[in-house]
Amino acid sequence: MSHDDPDPTPLDLTPQTHVIARLAGAVRDDQLSEPTPCPEYAVHHLLGHLLGLTIAFRDAGRKDLGPTTDTDPQAAVPDIGPGWREELPQVLDELAEAWRDPAAWTGETRAGGVSLPGAVAGAVAVDELVVHGWDLARATGQAYEPDPAALAATHSFLAAAVDDPGRGEIFGPVVPVPDDAPLLDRVIGLSGRDPFWKP
DSSP: OOOOOOOOSOOOOHHHHHHHHHHHHTOOGGGTTSBOSSTTOBHHHHHHHHHHHHHHHHHHHHTOOSHHHHSOTTSSOOOOOTTHHHHHHHHHHHHHHHHHSGGGGSSEEEETTEEEEHHHHHHHHHHHHHHHHHHHHHHHTOOOOOOHHHHHHHHHHHHHTTTOTTGGGTSOOOOOOOTTSOHHHHHHHHTTOOTTOOO
């Protein structure tokens, strides 16, 4: 992926983290083994991924670098522990708090074992929350209304990476979506997912 700095203006992640917390809170135990738009993940794996990335980007925003920011997210299949229902909303709040500090968006940081500018890390964090929020909503049959500012930022981030030769390491091939489709559908297509995916 390109590491050119996106717009460094800090974006408040709080509205989108609240969306994720509401979605996760409504997941029933009997849905944890259901499939998701991520072929290798059941719902409990997706929740584990959300938990792990939230911790990693919280610490990246704090510039608190160590095992949480240096571990390759592909190193192991993520999963949840017994306390995930309490832990996930707590770390989502901590993530939003970390990125409310303008200093999080400046300088260099690390996430997923990759060094990158703070503004890029922030953009990636927003993208992860928006796209995986859709994954979770679709997998569990919930309505999904992402934060409009986060959705717009994600579209800009993904659209800028369409021709990046490194995008295949992170995203699947772009799924064509009509130009007049809703912005969320276009974002999901740019992320390599089918906007019409159903379990």
